[in-house]
Amino acid sequence: MRNRHFQSGYKAPDGKLFFGCLNGFISFDPVTFTENDYIPPVVITGFRLFNSSRSKKSVNTLKEVHLKHNQSSFSIDFAALSYTAPDKNEYACILEGLETE
DSSP states (O other): OOOOOOOOEEEOTTSOEEEEETTEEEEEOGGGOOOOOOOOOEEEEEEEETTEEOOSSOTTTOSOOOOOTTOOOEEEEEEESOOSSGGGOOOOOOOTTTOOO
């Protein structure tokens, strides 16, 4: 069987792009394309001290957590509230007073 290359796209004189698909075609205007600069809110979804779930208060209502000097192992779960493209969400965090970068 011979390998053939079929092109199913067209660039119109005004710059719009058209692509063929199974049920017709799709048009796309690159001029109207803008970058999504929405930064979703990040919420804390869990807090564990020494791998033990803390269930006395909902983490959504906590404003701060005070730890003793010997409570040095903890973890914080968090999530960005955006489901448009969750695989594109990126996170960065810093421990104020301990890290500078």
